[in-house]
Amino acid sequence: MKNPCQQAKAPILAVEGLAVDYRLRGSSLPTIRDVSFEIQAGEAVALVGESGSGKTTTAMAIAGLLPPNAAVSGGEVRYRGDRLPIDDDAAMRPHRWSEISVVFQGAMNALNPVHRIIKQIAEPCQLQLGMSRDEAIARARELLELVGISAERGRAYPHELSGGMRQRVMIAMALACSPSIVIGDEPTTALDVITQAQILKLLTALRSQLNLALILITHDLSVVAECCDRVMIMYAGRLVEDGSVADIFANPKHPYTKLLIESIPNPEHGKRMVRPIPGDPPTLQHRPSGCAFRSRCPSAMPVCATEVPNLKRWEQGRVACYLHPPMKHEEKALANA
Amino acid sequence: MAGSLQGGRTSRRIGHVTFRAILTLFMVAILNFLLFRVIPGDPADMLLAGARNSVSAEQIESQRKSWGLDRPLIPDQLLNYLSTTFQGDLGYSFKFSGRRVADLILERLPATIALVGVAQVIAILCGVMLGIYAGWRRGGAIDHVVSGTSLALYSTPPFWLGMVLVLVFSTALGWLPGYGSYSPSAATADLPDWLGDRARHLVLPVLAIALGLIGQYVVVARAAMSDVVTEDYMVTARAKGLTSGQMLMRHAFRNALLPVVTLVTLNLGYIVSGAITVESVFAWPGIGSLTVEAVNGRDYPVLQGVFLLLGLSIVVANLVTDLAYGILDPRVR
Ligand SMILES: Nc1ncnc2c1ncn2[C@@H]1O[C@H](COP(=O)(O)OP(=O)(O)O)[C@@H](O)[C@H]1O
Ligand SMILES: [Mg+2]
Numbered sequence: 001m002k003n004p005c006q007q008a009k010a011p012i013l014a015v016e017g018l019a020v021d022y023r024l025r026g027s028s029l030p031t032i033r034d035v036s037f038e039i040q041a042g043e044a045v046a047l048v049g050e051s052g053s054g055k056t057t058t059a060m061a062i063a064g065l066l067p068p069n070a071a072v073s074g075g076e077v078r079y080r081g082d083r084l085p086i087d088d089d090a091a092m093r094p095h096r097w098s099e100i101s102v103v104f105q106g107a108m109n110a111l112n113p114v115h116r117i118i119k120q121i122a123e124p125c126q127l128q129l130g131m132s133r134d135e136a137i138a139r140a141r142e143l144l145e146l147v148g149i150s151a152e153r154g155r156a157y158p159h160e161l162s163g164g165m166r167q168r169v170m171i172a173m174a175l176a177c178s179p180s181i182v183i184g185d186e187p188t189t190a191l192d193v194i195t196q197a198q199i200l201k202l203l204t205a206l207r208s209q210l211n212l213a214l215i216l217i218t219h220d221l222s223v224v225a226e227c228c229d230r231v232m233i234m235y236a237g238r239l240v241e242d243g244s245v246a247d248i249f250a251n252p253k254h255p256y257t258k259l260l261i262e263s264i265p266n267p268e269h270g271k272r273m274v275r276p277i278p279g280d281p282p283t284l285q286h287r288p289s290g291c292a293f294r295s296r297c298p299s300a301m302p303v304c305a306t307e308v309p310n311l312k313r314w315e316q317g318r319v320a321c322y323l324h325p326p327m328k329h330e331e332k333a334l335a336n337a
Numbered sequence: 338m339a340g341s342l343q344g345g346r347t348s349r350r351i352g353h354v355t356f357r358a359i360l361t362l363f364m365v366a367i368l369n370f371l372l373f374r375v376i377p378g379d380p381a382d383m384l385l386a387g388a389r390n391s392v393s394a395e396q397i398e399s400q401r402k403s404w405g406l407d408r409p410l411i412p413d414q415l416l417n418y419l420s421t422t423f424q425g426d427l428g429y430s431f432k433f434s435g436r437r438v439a440d441l442i443l444e445r446l447p448a449t450i451a452l453v454g455v456a457q458v459i460a461i462l463c464g465v466m467l468g469i470y471a472g473w474r475r476g477g478a479i480d481h482v483v484s485g486t487s488l489a490l491y492s493t494p495p496f497w498l499g500m501v502l503v504l505v506f507s508t509a510l511g512w513l514p515g516y517g518s519y520s521p522s523a524a525t526a527d528l529p530d531w532l533g534d535r536a537r538h539l540v541l542p543v544l545a546i547a548l549g550l551i552g553q554y555v556v557v558a559r560a561a562m563s564d565v566v567t568e569d570y571m572v573t574a575r576a577k578g579l580t581s582g583q584m585l586m587r588h589a590f591r592n593a594l595l596p597v598v599t600l601v602t603l604n605l606g607y608i609v610s611g612a613i614t615v616e617s618v619f620a621w622p623g624i625g626s627l628t629v630e631a632v633n634g635r636d637y638p639v640l641q642g643v644f645l646l647l648g649l650s651i652v653v654a655n656l657v658t659d660l661a662y663g664i665l666d667p668r669v670r
Contacts, residue, residue, distance in 0.1 A: 065572060065575060089575075089581075093580065094578070096575075096578035097577045106569060109569035109570065110569045110570055110572070110573045111570055112573075112574070112592070113570075113592070113667070114592060114665065114666060114667060123587070124577040124578060127577070127579060128578045157667040157668070159668050173577075
């Protein structure tokens with residue numbers, strides 16, 4: 001698991017050239033472009049980026065859950081080698097929850113307020129797995145215990161539980177149909193620090209216990225280190241870097257990744273103010289030519305404005321930046337001309 | 338343990354809302370009493386005005402005395418009013434001398450309940466269903482037609498709708514009767530004919546009331562459903578592999594019903610109070626017409642009775658709303 005790129009096994013999930021557009025007031029806004037990655041069974045991958053960078057859109061596209069005003073305009077997603085019909089709601093249905101499930105960000109809103117939690121956990125077992133009502137309830141009780149909630153609490157309604165408990169319920173629900181992949185879309189963002197740590201620990205434990213592949217979406221690079229094998233950095237709808245956790249933290253290559261890591265609050269430095277990355281990310285309406293990060297990039301070169309840099313294999317991982325690999329002397333002169 | 342706690346909380350809540358309802362009713366009664374005493378104009382003067390020349394001041398005074406108007410407002414008249422009212426005695430009409438207010442109201446009640454009740458049932462069935470469907474398929478062709486029509490109906494005054502209906506279907510086409518609740522000729526007919534006659538008289542006034550209500554219910558139900566479909570738990574339901582029908586029935590419907598139930602049960606309160614304008618247009622012998630007659634004649638006891646009935650029905654409707662909401666939404670239990 002140390003270096004998944006070199007594993008011979010076929011990936012459980014392969015995303016290739018994924019592109020998503022949002023339609024807004026008649027115009028089509030390119031939101032996700034050229035996102036490609038693979039995930040092995042049991043692997044934990046973080047998808048990190050600022051708010052608005054397209055993490056949720058990417059996740060929803062992979063799970064076939066895009067809203068009506070979004071369209072997959074390119075690429076494909078393969079599950080165990082077979083193409084997923086991510087833009088066809090009816091064809092996607094048999095794949096849902098039993099192959100890929102999602103733990104959504106706000107568990108308060110992601111649970112239906114008028115149904116008991118046990119019923120909401122049991123529901124996909126009945127509908128997707130064809131269990132009887134009693135079997136499904138029994139399964140739901142097991143799942144509650146698995147995430148550290150006593151089965152008796154199953155009679156509670158969502159509003160009767162704390163935020164952390166609700167997120168546990170979401171996790172129990174996500175495991176209902178024994179999926180191979182769980183996407184956690186900022187599963188801990190709304191929680192306090194202690195609860196956040198507990199939930200991440202639970203996810204990590206369940207992942208190894210059930211051999212789950214985990215895509216953990218977060219804007220907070222600091223939560224990634226303990227619970228993920230690999231990190232993918234997203235900026236303005238594109239992946240800009242992909243590498244093992246160790247590599248990314250020890251030797252970040254993309255200037256954006258470097259700045260992200262520098263902006264992590266470091267307890268050893270005391271209460272020193274965290275320096276946020278100066279400038280704002282480009283909006284959907286105004287995507288600049290070339291590299292989207294160049295206006296905020298301390299190392300921007302003239303070539304960065306010409307064409308979008310591709311995400312290329314480099315050393316142990318992948319990076320999309322003209323600094324990597326470093327250009328030869330005469331190329332550089334040309335690029336800067 | 339958790340169950341009994343829940344049960345205890347629920348019964349406490351029911352006790353609480355019931356107590357509040359009774360308190361409100363008491364306040365309604367007091368307000369009702371005071372309201373009618375501050376309106377200018379003395380009923381005895383009013384009633385005997387036509388006969389002013391032949392009626393002496395002493396006679397007016399004796400009439401005032403017999404109605405209890407000479408005694409102090411508070412506490413005598415108030416206490417007298419409250420004690421008799423809560424015994425079910427609403428007093429005697431000023432205008433229809435000797436007639437008990439309770440009898441007058443009971444006489445008019447069936448016509449009003451038939452009219453507004455039928456209109457409500459139709460409006461609830463059509464309006465809520467159409468609104469929920471339009472909200473579920475919002476932006477579609479059916480939604481555009483349904484919500485456009487509903488907004489128009491909602492903003493049209495029912496009496497105007499009533500007059501148009503009369504002009505078209507009664508005056509011009511002659512298909513349906515345009516006033517009253519029965520034809521004198523059919524009053525003694527056998528049951529099927531009698532029923533048919535009553536039903537034909539109901540059609541236009543029921544439509545006049547129901548169309549506006551349908552518009553209102555569609556607007557509210559559609560808005561509620563439009564909110565529900567954008568909720569995160571609907572994405573969860575979709576992610577779990579539910580079909581569109583299962584999402585609607587299992588997750589959207591009950592949540593969308595919450596705001597609708599409030600409106601509908603509150604509106605049920607108006608079933609007994611009648612629809613003043615529509616009853617006037619159709620000369621419908623219901624509570625609404627009785628109210629108009631009582632206003633014109635300064636018939637305080639009748640007006641008081643009608644207002645008390647209105648207050649009672651609104652309070653009861655509120656109580657039902659609270660209890661129904663508790664059944665549908667666990668958050669308020
Ligand atoms: N339903 C939508 N309609 C239009 N634009 C959207 C919608 N959802 C997200 N976006 C836009 O797409 C971009 C990416 O959003 P999102 O995937 O939610 O980012 P993240 O999850 O990284 O915060 C943002 O600019 C956002 O404004
Ligand atoms: Mg997001």
